[in-house]
Amino acid sequence: QSVLTQPPSVSAAPGQKVTISCSGSSSNIGNNYVSWYQQLPGTAPKLLIYENNKRPSGIPDRFSGSKSGTSATLGITGLQTGDEADYYCGTWDSSLSALFGGGTKLTVL
Amino acid sequence: QVQLVQSGAEVKKPGASVKVSCKASGYTFTGYYMHWVRQAPGQGLEWMGWINPNSGGTNYAQKFQGRVTMTRDTSISTAYMELSRLRSDDTAVYYCARDRGRVVVAATYWFDPWGQGTLVTVSS
Numbered sequence: 001q002s003v004l005t006q007p008p009s010v011s012a013a014p015g016q017k018v019t020i021s022c023s024g025s026s027s028n029i030g031n032n033y034v035s036w037y038q039q040l041p042g043t044a045p046k047l048l049i050y051e052n053n054k055r056p057s058g059i060p061d062r063f064s065g066s067k068s069g070t071s072a073t074l075g076i077t078g079l080q081t082g083d084e085a086d087y088y089c090g091t092w093d094s095s096l097s098a099l100f101g102g103g104t105k106l107t108v109l
Numbered sequence: 110q111v112q113l114v115q116s117g118a119e120v121k122k123p124g125a126s127v128k129v130s131c132k133a134s135g136y137t138f139t140g141y142y143m144h145w146v147r148q149a150p151g152q153g154l155e156w157m158g159w160i161n162p163n164s165g166g167t168n169y170a171q172k173f174q175g176r177v178t179m180t181r182d183t184s185i186s187t188a189y190m191e192l193s194r195l196r197s198d199d200t201a202v203y204y205c206a207r208d209r210g211r212v213v214v215a216a217t218y219w220f221d222p223w224g225q226g227t228l229v230t231v232s233s
Contacts, residue, residue, distance in 0.1 A: 002153060035219045037154075044204055045146075045154065047221035056221060088154055090218065097170050098144070098156035098218045 003028065004089055004101035011107040012079050020074045020104045022089030028099055032092040034072040036065055039086045039103075048087075049074065081108050111135040113205050113224035120230045126193040129227045131205030138186035139163040142208035142216045145179060145190045147201040148226075155201075156218075160188060163212045195231045202226040 005023040012018040022034065036049040047056055049065035052072065064075040072089055089101040116130040131143065145157040158169035160179040167179050178191045188205055204227075206220035 033217075033219075037220070044223040044226050045206075045220070046223070047209075047219060050209060050217070050219035050221070090154075090220070092218050095171075096168075100146075100154040100156065103153045 002102040003093065003099050004091065006087075006089060006101035006104045008102070009105045009107065011109055013109050014079050014081060016079050017075065017077045018079060018106065019076075020087050020089075020106070022072045022074070022101050024070050024072075024091065024099075026070060027095065028070075028091050028093040029067065029072055030070040031094070034065065034067050035090045036063075036072075036074045037088045037090065037100075038083075039088065041085070045088065076106070079108050084108050111207065111222055113207065113222060115203075115205060115224040115227045118228040118230070120232065121195050123196055123231055123233055125195050125231075126191060127195060127229050128189055128191040129203050129205075129229070131188045131190070131224050133186045133188070133207070136207075138181075139183055140211050140213075142210065142212055143179075143181070143188045144206045144208060144216075144218075144220055145177075146204045146206055146220065146223075148204070149198070149201040152201075157190070157203075159208065159216055161212050162188060168216075192229075195229075197231050200229065200231045202228050 033051045037045040039045040052067040053065040086103045139162045142159045144159045162181045181188045205224040209219040210217035
């Protein structure tokens, strides 16, 4: 059971938009930056979003991040079949540990 | 380009130790924290700790304190993670991942990039 709560799965059709939520508390998301990672099947995770809403170079602007209070959201627009992956949120916790959400499996129907 | 290349898969018996390596290239190895993250089969990500390659200082997750040792060899730009007293539930893919923050500032806990992963199987 992860301290950061994500929905186990989300789905949407190609071209549509999807959002993935990540819920925490004041000891983690509420007082720290959030990052998001994409893990394609059989590969290592890849950083999509850092500092709540910044994208590393090479990440398309179809991916966006936001944070409000103790929750964060990853948005993906213009869905493509290649976006099918597991998505993880991450942050720091006052227990002196980095945390990850349990992951959300995105299916592009 | 920044690249992290890890050592190959390992099979260990319960109670043994494993040491995984992570060779960095494309940047100044001593300039950035290096983290280790593991992922059990079909499960999520679990942070294990970091090493400051410049000073050798470490910060381990409480869960792994006493069992994990992170070291580095700056002459070959390689970080190591050794886990001792292995149990079956340590079976996982172990990743190294560079921090985006420079060691002269502070760790950001934003992991970019990641190594390809090393599967460690613990079985009698």
